[in-house]
Amino acid sequence: MSTAPTTPPAAPEEAPLLVSTEGAVRVLTLNRPQALNAFTTGLLSQLRLALDDAAHDMNVRAVLITGAGRAFCAGQDLSDPHIKPEFDEHAGAADGDPARKPRAKDIGGLLDHYYIPLALRLRNMPVPTVCAVNGVAAGAGANFALGCDLVLAGQSASFLQAFSKIGLVPDCGGTWLLTRLVGRARAMHLALLGDKLPAAEAQAWGLIARCVADAELQSEAMATAQKLAKLPTHALVQTRHALDASMDLEFEDALKLEARLQSQLGYAHDYLEGAAAFLSKRAPVFKDR
Secondary structure (H helix, E strand, O other), rough: OOOOOOOOOOOOOHHHHHHHEOOOEEEEEEEOOOOOOOOHHHHHHHHHHHHHHHHOOOOOEEEEEOOOEEEOOOOOOOOOOOOOOOEOOOOOOOOOOOOOEEEEEOOOHHHHHHHHHHHHHHHHHOOOOOEOOOEEEEEEHHHHHHHHOOEEEEEOEEEEHHHHHHHOOOOOOOHHHHHHHHHHHHHHHHHHHHOOOOOHHHHHOOOEEEOOOHHHHHHHHHHHHHHHHHOHHHHHHHHHHHHHOOOOOHHHHHHHHHHHHHHHHHHHHHHHHHHHHHOOOOOOOOOOO
16 A cells, blocks of 8 residues: 655744843844844734843843844845735736836834834833844844944944835934934934944944954853843943933933932942942842842
């Protein structure tokens, strides 16, 4: 008796986001290397949920975000059904004919439902965030990276505001971040021309914190995250808040904000522990979050 050949079961699709923990550091790895880790609505949703989970896990004191493969993130995947242009099949033109008219897509709706909640979640994390940019960070991928507290990039990495090339404006916080990081003139240069900015130049411009050798990127980023995890977490987050707020405050108002924050932090465990450890010449053990 003969049997028909059977088709082996398909290998399970890898998760688009890998989540792991090293000590007090939660590591999130974008995991669509075949698509240069481009964002899909599924990946965006998983990323926001993973950040939510890290925010509510009291054992997490820092978050490290990176990408699998040869890129950090190429931005939005234009083949995602939520953004891919659709053509009117009754336009009387053949497939591939430039005369075919694409139907409009509500890209703003994509931002409302996915990118805005993600960008706000990242900006309001109750722990410091570190991004290790391996390879290209383009479009929303670049601006998501720049939304982290500290950004390290490998020497071969680059940053690209690709929006002008497809008739869009920088999103995922790009219009807010770029001007504050590099000033209006350089922000306009990046956003209008859409040219690649190599990592070394990005550091020179003040766009990122550090450019390191490719082989050292992951270890340097983890060491940075581990160092942050040992520091007084709540004070670090309030420092982020104060620095962001200072961009829109008069000098006197910034002084008053500093005073309000010091009043709060001065009663907290970590200040008392830090001061006591300093006076006792011992290592502090910080606990606040």
